[in-house]
Amino acid sequence: MRPTWLSFVGLLACTGDPGSSGKRPPPEDTAEADTDTDTDADTDTGTDTGEPVVPWTQPAFAAPPLAEDLDERDDHVHFSLTPAPNTFTISDWQARTRIAVDGSSYNGSHPAPTLVAKVGDTVRVDVDNRLEDPTTIHWHGLSVPFEMDGVAWMRDPIYSGDSYAYEYTVQKPGTYWYHPHFDTEAQVDRGLYGALIVTDPDDPVVDRELVLLLDDWTEDQALPTDPDHVHGAHGAEGLWTVNGLVRPALTVTAGERIRLRLINTSNQGYLWLGGGSDDLLVIGRDQGLLARPEEVDRELMAPGDRVDLLWTPGTDTTAPALVDWPYSLHGGEALGDETPLLDVTVEGDAPAATTDDWPAADRTPTPDTEPPAFVYTFQGSAHTDDWLINGERFPDVTIQQLSLGETVVFEVRNLSSTEHPFHLHGLHMELLARDGVPPAQFADVDTVNLGLYETLRLRTTADNLGAWMAHCHILPHGDGGMMTVLEVVE
Ligand code: C2O
Ligand code: CU
Ligand code: CU
Numbered sequence: 001m002r003p004t005w006l007s008f009v010g011l012l013a014c015t016g017d018p019g020s021s022g023k024r025p026p027p028e029d030t031a032e033a034d035t036d037t038d039t040d041a042d043t044d045t046g047t048d049t050g051e052p053v054v055p056w057t058q059p060a061f062a063a064p065p066l067a068e069d070l071d072e073r074d075d076h077v078h079f080s081l082t083p084a085p086n087t088f089t090i091s092d093w094q095a096r097t098r099i100a101v102d103g104s105s106y107n108g109s110h111p112a113p114t115l116v117a118k119v120g121d122t123v124r125v126d127v128d129n130r131l132e133d134p135t136t137i138h139w140h141g142l143s144v145p146f147e148m149d150g151v152a153w154m155r156d157p158i159y160s161g162d163s164y165a166y167e168y169t170v171q172k173p174g175t176y177w178y179h180p181h182f183d184t185e186a187q188v189d190r191g192l193y194g195a196l197i198v199t200d201p202d203d204p205v206v207d208r209e210l211v212l213l214l215d216d217w218t219e220d221q222a223l224p225t226d227p228d229h230v231h232g233a234h235g236a237e238g239l240w241t242v243n244g245l246v247r248p249a250l251t252v253t254a255g256e257r258i259r260l261r262l263i264n265t266s267n268q269g270y271l272w273l274g275g276g277s278d279d280l281l282v283i284g285r286d287q288g289l290l291a292r293p294e295e296v297d298r299e300l301m302a303p304g305d306r307v308d309l310l311w312t313p314g315t316d317t318t319a320p321a322l323v324d325w326p327y328s329l330h331g332g333e334a335l336g337d338e339t340p341l342l343d344v345t346v347e348g349d350a351p352a353a354t355t356d357d358w359p360a361a362d363r364t365p366t367p368d369t370e371p372p373a374f375v376y377t378f379q380g381s382a383h384t385d386d387w388l389i390n391g392e393r394f395p396d397v398t399i400q401q402l403s404l405g406e407t408v409v410f411e412v413r414n415l416s417s418t419e420h421p422f423h424l425h426g427l428h429m430e431l432l433a434r435d436g437v438p439p440a441q442f443a444d445v446d447t448v449n450l451g452l453y454e455t456l457r458l459r460t461t462a463d464n465l466g467a468w469m470a471h472c473h474i475l476p477h478g479d480g481g482m483m484t485v486l487e488v489v490e
């Protein structure tokens with residue numbers, strides 16, 4: 001099943017150039033023009049979906065709702081998630097287009113509720129499947145017992161009308177996310193995903209934390225397997241949303257220290273983040289805080305990736321910014337301009353807060369000396385839409401086995417002409433080297449981008465029993481067979 005767009009109503013009245021969002025008129029211009037050009041669009045979308053018509057003005061940033069904890073005990077959290085069909089609207093207030101998505105949501109909310117637990121907590125999530133199809137929930141980035149991993153491999157999904165209680169403990173603070181792992185491409189594409197945050201009482205203190213669920217939407221998402229429409233393939237970008245909103249406006253206070261938790265939930269959209277005129281201060285990635293923050297000019301977020309940033313706005317600094325640069329999955333220059341993901345206004349007149357007390361330890365990568373225990377070779381072609389690992393298409397795969405407790409080095413090689421985010425369930429990995437070059441510091445990952453013809457050297461400790469999926473997180477590739485199994489046995 002594919003999502004179908006109920007309507008895509010566009011009045012490109014302003015620029016005639018929807019591709020270069022950097023050149024759109026400021027929000028003030030739009031309110032006036034609204035009255036004379038937009039009547040039809042408003043009527044169409046309003047009556048088709050039964051939703052109130054959203055005005056063509058820049059929306060204010062909104063965080064996803066917080067899931068209510070139904071357990072009173074201090075070391076337990078208990079949430080309830082009900083996936084069900086839902087229609088919601090993506091409004092591009094700049095281009096004056098609306099996409100009415102015939103989608104699905106958890107608890108009737110797009111974006112879905114954020115689940116928050118603290119390290120050591122027992123997490124219980126009751127899932128009541130009101131979809132017409134089977135579903136599961138996978139906890140991306142968390143090491144949980146195999147029967148709680150939410151895969152439909154060697155496990156039944158939750159059938160329509162059934163419920164299931166997931167239960168596990170969380171051991172590692174960080175920014176994680178949840179999504180279905182049954183008919184994954186279609187179900188995530190319809191909007192089923194949310195943030196799962198594991199806090200640590202020892203985390204450095206900030207004044208504010210913001211969760212940003214980033215997704216992109218295109219008309220062609222109705223045809224996600226059409227090889228001509230792979231996002232980023234020709235430098236073409238989808239319409240990015242931040243918590244379901246196109247380019248929202250965020251107000252921050254001078255002197256605040258703000259931790260941003262970014263999650264790329266897109267099916268296949270890459271984000272190449274920049275900070276406007278400033279560098280980004282990266283404080284965390286996949287598996288929690290970095291030993292030492294990194295200042296970067298650009299940060300690549302492949303589908304499934306998380307990045308934590310630190311902002312310290314103040315009268316003595318430029319306002320923070322977050323932009324997406326065009327990125328080509330096939331190498332070479334991508335076309336187009338950078339697109340702001342949101343606009344930030346700084347209020348108040350305090351100088352920037354210090355980051356001097358932010359922990360900054362040296363943690364060097366493990367020396368990369370051992371021969372690989374096994375190799376995963378990624379192969380495929382957008383022309384034939386065949387996506388394979390070691391010449392095999394899931395579920396007809398050779399299962400690689402590790403014994404509980406052993407530590408191995410393995411390689412992931414790309415022999416295809418497109419990039420792939422490699423993701424492993426159940427275990428986490430240290431990135432030892434990318435084409436022979438070690439990372440700037442110790443890198444603990446669960447999702448790692450595999451560049452063109454690149455070789456990644458990874459190290460993992462088999463500390464969790466189970467038959468763990470290892471796959472490309474470009475979901476059409478994963479569902480198309482670019483998936484294998486790494487099993488940990490006694
Ligand atoms: Cu985020 Cu196997 O998935
Ligand atoms: Cu996962
Ligand atoms: Cu792929």
